[in-house]
Amino acid sequence: MPGDPMSDEKTVTAAVIIIGNEILSGRTQDTNLNYIAKYLGTKGVSVKAAWVIPDLHEVVVNTVNQARENFDYVLTTGGIGPTHDDITAECIAKAFDVELVVDDQIASRIRQRPAPEHVMESRLRMARVPKGASLIENSTGGPQGFSMENVHVMAGIPRVMQAMIGNIPFQGGPVVHSCSVTAYMGESEIADELTTLQKDHPAVDIGSYPFSRNNRYGTSLVIRGTDIEELNLVLNSICATITAKEETPEDIERP
Template sequence: YLARFLGAFGIDLKEARVVPDVEAEIIAAVNALRSRYDYVFTTGGIGPTHDDITAGAIAHAFEVPIDYNAEALALLASRYKGGELNDMRKRMARIPAGATLIHNSVSAAPGFQIENVFVMAGVPLIMHAMLENIAPRLRRGKPVHTRTLSTAVAEGRIAASLAAIQAAHPSVSIGSYPYFNENGVGVNVVVRGRNPQDVEAATDRIQEALMAQEIGSKPDDR
């Protein structure tokens, strides 16, 4: 979802990592990635439980203090009435100094942005809402257009054709992703590019190559 969302803004996803709930590893990953890329997006680890340590780790990565944020506390207080706003839920209002809140229309607990790092919830619905909130902050490039063709054939049978088509269409990226299921093997061929005409031209060539081998395929916009 995040890759598709960013692609619509012309932002390429360059790297994805799964980082355990270990503070030192979160710090190392964030510091390595924020110096390498324009944006870093994290999901998860900002909830109310003891193992939600992302906010504190981000603060340590930037070497800034972390404390209860007045605006975040007010948001939580508007949702949790009376004694419902307990100490554990208040943990969701701990925000590193200098960070800007990321609001969401689903729940009160905010994420936050500090420099080029966006820290969001791990719950998909809430993360989607947070992405909508940060959209105006992102610098836009040309959108990435994508076409996908699926074929029930082993990858090796079409590898040479794909290589030739890629060489003939350098402005697009052609990827092949094999799959295995109860019906046998197959390949999803994905064509990406910023010029929709170039993407369509390469897709047509791939479709022709598959049909020439009497391989059934079905184009699908993604």
């Protein structure tokens, strides 16, 4: 695991791996990444990479191994249901070079819900976890998530994933705050000033995003950082720059 998540001297990082052919085909639209990134931000954990990958053993194993060696936390979604293409548990076991075993606690809970034999057999696939995994508490009664070292495996169903992630004990760094302002002017009109501001304030991240609204073009400016006082200072400087160019700062959001 790369570094101590308790350290205040570094950014605590995370990678998200979204597993599922249905996402790549366009049949299903992923909403989990957005939720995860925002949630982790409140915990002082910064998402630095994300993959969307197919239900292929080699791809899942290789991606998980790459991610867990380079990020403090790895979160996966999808592939832990009862069907043949739900292969995430066995892939995590292979990535950690451990056996895939049946967890008695999960199996007992599944058997409490009566079902025909062939249905029960499929459901019991969800009781398989890598040997040594710790279970992620899940109040929804859906698929069972689990953790292996810094890898946390969750369901792809948004409401189930959200129930799971709330039970993972993240140890993050300083919380990253953000503020923003928009103006009906092109990025190039304030590019020089933004470059200077970024050099003067290396601890914050200034993002510039063009948009089109009501047949007008403009720029949305988002400032992110851990120091609220500095964020306000940078935001005020940007607003002053916009005003000096005879435009009006709009939609101002303070940290």
